[in-house]
Amino acid sequence: AQSVTQLDSHVSVSEGTPVLLRCNYSSSYSPSLFWYVQHPNKGLQLLLKYTSAATLVKGINGFEAEFKKSETSFHLTKPSAHMSDAAEYFCVVSGDSGYALNFGKGTSLLVTP
Amino acid sequence: GAGVSQSPRYKVAKRGQDVALRCDPISGHVSLFWYQQALGQGPEFLTYFQNEAQLDKSGLPSDRFFAERPEGSVSTLKIQRTQQEDSAVYLCASSSRNLPYEQYFGPGTRLTVT
Numbered sequence: 001a002q003s004v005t006q007l008d009s010h011v012s013v014s015e016g017t018p019v020l021l022r023c024n025y026s027s028s029y030s031p032s033l034f035w036y037v038q039h040p041n042k043g044l045q046l047l048l049k050y051t052s053a054a055t056l057v058k059g060i061n062g063f064e065a066e067f068k069k070s071e072t073s074f075h076l077t078k079p080s081a082h083m084s085d086a087a088e089y090f091c092v093v094s095g096d097s098g099y100a101l102n103f104g105k106g107t108s109l110l111v112t113p
Numbered sequence: 114g115a116g117v118s119q120s121p122r123y124k125v126a127k128r129g130q131d132v133a134l135r136c137d138p139i140s141g142h143v144s145l146f147w148y149q150q151a152l153g154q155g156p157e158f159l160t161y162f163q164n165e166a167q168l169d170k171s172g173l174p175s176d177r178f179f180a181e182r183p184e185g186s187v188s189t190l191k192i193q194r195t196q197q198e199d200s201a202v203y204l205c206a207s208s209s210r211n212l213p214y215e216q217y218f219g220p221g222t223r224l225t226v227t
Contacts, residue, residue: 032214043117044156044204044218051214090155097169099144099213103155 002027002093004074006104014112019063019078021107023091026072032094033074034101035065039087047089050074061085086111115139117219119205125225126195134190134222138207145188146216147180148204156204162188163210195226 007022025031035047048059055067065076074091091104118137126132138145143164148156149172159178161169164185173180177196182188192199202223206216 034214036218041220043220044206046215046217049215092155094214095158097161099161099208100146100158100169100172101148101156101214101216103157105153105155 002031002095002102004033004091004093004102004104006089006091006107008107009105010108010110012110012112013081015083016080019076019081019085019109021076021089021091021109023074023076023104024072025074025091025093027093030069033065033067034092035059035063035074035076036090036092036103037087038090038106044090047076081109081111083111083113085109117205117207117217119203119219119222121222122220123223123225125227128196128226129194131191131193132195132224134192134203134224136188136190136205136219138186138188138205139217141209142207142217143185143210144208144213144216145182146206146208147188147190148206149174150202150204150221152201159190159203192224195224197226200224200226 004025033050036044048057050067058064088106092101120135145162147159150156159172160180162182177193179191202221204221206218208216
């Protein structure tokens with residue numbers, strides 16, 4: 001079964017400093033991996049996706065993630081945090097079914113002035 | 114264009130009541146999904162439709178949960194005889210046939226069972 005583990009439930013950074021949200025995955029084959037963001041009272045928004053093309057994936061709002069098969073990781077990064085980045089972030093892996101998504105438990109990102 | 118919409122956004126039900134949650138997917142999206150998100154958790158898959166056919170309902174937690182999409186567009190998730198453990202945010206997502214994993218989510222319906 002495909003699954004993801006988000007290594008931090010909460011991350012706090014200062015505005016203007018780098019962001020690192022960690023995610024490890026477990027998969028019996030080369031998976032599709034995603035990061036979604038969820039702002040309070042808003043729907044989940046797709047930040048970026050990896051589907052076996054380039055291992056460094058660029059997403060919206062300056063986020064990027066690198067697929068590392070040897071480490072089974074798909075960490076999300078951003079060079080400089082903005083206050084508007086404060087939200088819940090989910091690492092997601094495609095499931096066995098071919099359509100269902102398996103979500104991690106989420107990482108809450110706090111950005112302080 | 115318009116995204117996925119869901120209604121109501123908030124629903125409070127007394128234990129034992131039936132509820133119906135509506136989802137309007139993105140126009141032209143053949144695939145529709147329902148997920149359940151408990152407080153402090155990631156969403157969990159409930160069921161999947163391709164057009165009007167319900168191809169997977171393996172995630173529905175009990176036979177009190179029922180979903181339909183009779184004309185291949187709008188979908189309704191119905192919960193009968195609600196229980197407190199049904200309290201959660203119910204998310205609907207849709208995607209195109211060619212990109213089933215690229216799912217676009219609605220804002221969700223927050224159900225509170227008292």
